[in-house]
Amino acid sequence: MSDPNKKTARKAELLKISSSFGRLSPRAMLAATIAGGALLMFVAIGVGEHLATLALRENERLIGNDLAASVDKVLESASASSRANVKALTGSPCSEVERTLAELETHLRYVRAVALVQNGRVYCSSALGLIDVPLSAYVQSPHHARGIALLAQTPFQPGAPVLAVFSSTTSNSGVLYIIEGDYLSDVLVHGVRYGAERAAFSISGNGVLDEKGRFYIAIDASAPYSTRVTSHAWPFAILVASSPSLMTRKRWGFAVASGAIGLLVAGLIAAMYLLAFAPRRLLLAAVRQGLKRNEFHVVYQPIVAVSDRSVVGVEALLRWHHAKWGPISPAVFMEEVESSDMLEEVTRFALQTALAEMSALTPALPLRIAVNIAPRDLERKGFVEEVVAAVRSLPPDTTLVLEITERFLLSQSTRTSAAFSALRAEGVRFAIDDFGTEQNNLDLLGRFPFDYIKIDRQFVSHVDTGGADLIAGIVALARPFGLEVIAEGVETQSQHDVLAAVGVPYAQGYLYQRPATAQRLATSISSSAASTQH
Template sequence: MPDRIRRTSVRLPLFLCVVCGAAVMLVAILLSEHEAKVRVTEHEQLIGGDLVDSVDRILDSVSTRRRNELAALAGKPCSSEVRASLAELETHLRYVRAVALVSGDRLYCSSALGPIDRPLSDYPLSVGRGDSIGLLAQTPYQLGVPVLVIFNRPAPGTGVLSIVEGDYLADVLAHGVRYGVQTASILVSDTGRINARGTFGPASGPLARYTTRVASHKWPFSILVSSSEGFISGMHWKYRIPGLAVGLLVDGLIAAAYLLTFAPRRLLLNAVRQALRRNEFHVVYQPIIDTASRELVGVEALLRWHHPRWGAISPASFMEEVESSEMLGPVTQFVMKTAIAEMSQRAPAIPLRIAVNIAPGDLERRGFVAQVVALTAGLPAGMTLVVELTERFLLAPSPRTATIFNALKARGVRFAIDDFGTQHSNLDLLGRFQFDYVKIDRQFVNQVDTGGADLITGIVSVAKHYGLQVIAEGVETESQHAVLLAAGVPFAQGYLYQRPVKADQLAQRRQHDDATTSRIPV
């Protein structure tokens, strides 16, 4: 009997571990499947929202440009003068194939065809809060080509009908397909829908294959999207594999997994805390130069850690944990305080700008603005603090972020958008936030020797449109420098000019450059 009890006491924990392990695995699978579905939905909503914004901009442009001039023509006889004015105005409307004047319920004058006589009922419309829109499989004058029509009635009995090529809408939808969307369509209720291939379908057709619908708040249309099988499968496996790994653990291993997951993090953050107290951290500076003169105009401050036992430790091995912990504030403050103090002590070789990277957690910290203001209050004349953020931190609109921008800009702080173009790029960011600089990521700079110069030129053009200056990162060769200079990039940094160095070495380099310049005959 005692042997049976002992055997039972040995088997029972094993049985409980197996049952617990199976239960954990089942829960982990269910949670991972649920999480994957949530992420897929969020991805579809994000893409759908971007597509809605793009179509909104097309409709807004067509509806508002030359609106008053077109309204003044509506109702006038389709004389040669009216036709000429109508044709001239149509050339100013982007995306528009033709504009027609309406009197009563009939189209009587077209910018493309001159006098016409078609009933307005040939162009079904969905009425919104302002102008009406509709999707058509074709027009009586161009068969087989889907279009979108926008109708504006400036006065009773008269109107203006604009016809937009469906290919423009298909091009917009095709952008969503590039980011993991299998199918995307624009649906205008009661009139029809057009997909990314430019194919027209009835509004009442089957919509089961579309899993997410995002409606416009400005116009009576919706974007329908559904992720590709590959993206969905990849997202499910992304969460399923960790779920299966966790599910295979038994009771005893769950505790071990907890220690393996959290103990190293606690040790790392404690080491960071000790490093700050023991002055193991220091800041190095990579020069930012004027591409035309190669003169030093600024520096980017970079954190470095030299441990007495482990030697140099890369920021990549600890900053990710720091950014999600309470140590982010002290570390960010150390970099800013050190950079400002060291650069301020080295006049007259003072750079014009000190660039410091911040994390998204910094923008959420209380007192962040007051901390930056206090640190920059003692900056010497001619020296400016530049705060660098990556665009992925700003894709979701945040009133707090805009408030921080305004508060710090009022104190002379400048802002740079880092790694521009490497995430889900959204040009709306450049208009929504008051950036001063755009930093071109090194991956684009590396492509200039293999035909990527046009992309750099395009980024420079976009930056100029928004009144921003461009800084190229990761310049390593003279040929890259030459291409950037030709493309109009005013500033650059990289190993070609100098690797990151300590403040005293930076000062020596500046003095050496000044001495060299003074010996050059003029």
């Protein structure tokens, strides 16, 4: 024998699962999951691109710093190693120091010539001997302690870029070092070897020298540089641009890494979606199998006139007795069914079963038969035709009432309005179920031609403990709309008495009778009628 405690626990688990996802739209959640995954991949690609750009800039910065440090060493070597010896010669006649300058120049790396400056004139050169050239032909700011200038050429060697370094001793006097541009280009070539496509040496206001020894007055617009590194020791900057091959490798590398992470997270989101809705799919599959195995049936609860408790109608209630789990409350599965493709099958089963069973009673009872439907049923193709065919087969004096649960508010679509009109023309009546538990009650009453309002049991349970005014208010609200009120969940005589006092015409609940099969209900009604007559 199966353990009833396990069955109870299993049903409780199903109820918990259903309540967690009852208000979610599966299609909306699927669309949101797909959109979220696509957005995540887009973001991952964007992040990968951003990280690749940052990595490229960092690599360029490292190359620029390394090149700047190398140029710093060249400049320091030219101006510092011989400073004491050369500066002592400043002001001496060229004929006396020419040989000494030539000897010193041979010991200085990268330096093509060393020249002495007196009163703003270059008067003695290690390469040319006695000369007379204004210092301004080389350096525009001789007063600067570390003045340097990048020149396209010199007066004595046209077309050969050089770097002029002036080290002052007094105003407009000092030592001028001429450094070959080719030496700077050799330094810049090292940057290309480390992944830069282009590297250049730049002095603001002077020009630019690239790794191929080409001099530009301004940066070549056709060869933009993405990173600029400024020397902390001298007034120059190194410009760097990464090579296409390096950019491609970096971007592909980060794109693959970010894409893999994006796919992993998207996969986790998809897995979470599947796990979240797996219980729902299992539940709907069980409902589908239950219909095939005849596990569903319909029971009926009488609706009575409060004045004399005579039966005026019944509400058809769908029930599920699972072969393994036993009885399962509609609260566990109906909200899931109403938001799925199973709605059509379940509604058709409840409607056809209820009308067939009540019509088969002998003699047929002149009753209102209430069947619960969802707003989506009214929008479903073929629903009106099914209901009309069923209604036309009903015995005389039998009316079908379609109850629409208020928690799923109706949309004022053309199809819904047409369904209301077509069904009312066939004698079908409409009721709002669980009235007062959701919002937009007045809006619903104004937009759709309802016939009944069913007051939810949570309000009825408080009528004899101070909640009568609310029920009276609902009754007063219903009158201008021509609606009749039905109170649900009546369980005590005191509740019945209060409902009668506030003018509620109809009620249903355990006080009058529990839900029963059609045959038991007919027997009970017949017995009640017979006892009343006697």
